[in-house]
Amino acid sequence: MIDLHLIGIGSGDPDHLTRAAAAAMNAADVILLPRKRDAASDLIELRRSLCAAVLRGHTRVVEFDLPERGESDAYLDAVGDWHDAIAARWATEIASHLPNGGRLALLIWGDPSLYDSSLRIADRLRAGGMMLRVHVVPGITSLQALTAAHAIPLNTLAAPVVITTGRRLRAEGWPPAVDTLAVMLDGTCAFTSIDPLGVMIWWGAYLGLPSQALVAGPLADVSSTIVARRARLRAEQGWIMDTYLLRRSKGAA
Structure with missing residues (x-):
């Protein structure tokens, strides 16, 4: 039996870890760290630094190469194939x-x-016959980090919020x-x-990290600023993680 612990780590800053997350890391026999083959070397470095800061005992840290997602106009099919490949890699490492x-x-x-x-990838392993118990340790989401950084509420009074992707927007x-x-x-x-017209934006990149970048204001005024800043940061860092909140005033359409 494999007990798989999926541990939310927020932005990768040790201060974002819950006590439960730190305990789960130290209780693990093995922690798997995925390596990407693109320029995002800082991502693996953040995970390495986190392990170095938190681990105190016998836990082994093992790195593996993450399969790359294929390019295809059929987005969901490409993602499904990618998840199949990741599940197979997890099985090999296990x-x-x-x-x-x-x-x-x-x-x-x-x-x-x-x-x-x-x-979803863990579900593939179970469907393939692996004896697997899954445990989740929740972490700080990018939306929590974004609203905290800008000191704003996620929603307006008694109103819903839609969480979506750039592709769908x-x-x-x-x-x-x-x-x-x-x-x-x-x-x-x-x-x-x-x-x-009538839209405010709160944008953030590298949320919770020393390189955190924030822009907020009317979308008409700051849109080009965000586009330029995002491109510059990506070129400088080699990778970027960002998210944003859009809020439309009542009556705007």
Whole structure:
């Protein structure tokens, strides 16, 4: 039996860890750290630094190469194939490092429940016959870090919020009957595709890290600033993680 612990680590800052997260890391037999083959070397360094700061006992840290997602117009099919490949890689690492079972941990940016597929990948292992118990340790999400950094509430009084992706915002526009959108996974600045009239934006990158960057204001005024700053930061750092909140004033359409 493998006990898989999916541990939310927020932005990767040790101060973002809960006590439960630190305890789960130290109780694990093995922590798997994925290496990406692109320029995002800082991401693996953040995980390494986190392990160095938190681990106090016998836990082994094992790195593995994360499969790359194929390029395809059929987005969901490409993601499904990618998740299959990741599940196969997890299975290989488990067979190699925990052949007799044990406690395995994976460190998840933000929280495993929000736009992360580790739970779906774990389901693939169980469907393939692996004896697997899944445990989730919640973490600080990028939306919590964003609203805290800007000192704003997520929602307006008694009103709903839609959490969506940049891809869907660009393709479908502003959803009906909501005044607040939280947008994630936006590599193309989809906020430039909507009517900015009456819209405020709160944007943040590298939330919770020393390199944190924030911009807020009327979308019509700061849109070009965010686009330019995001491009510059990505070029300087080699990677970027950002998210933003859009809020439309009542009566704007």
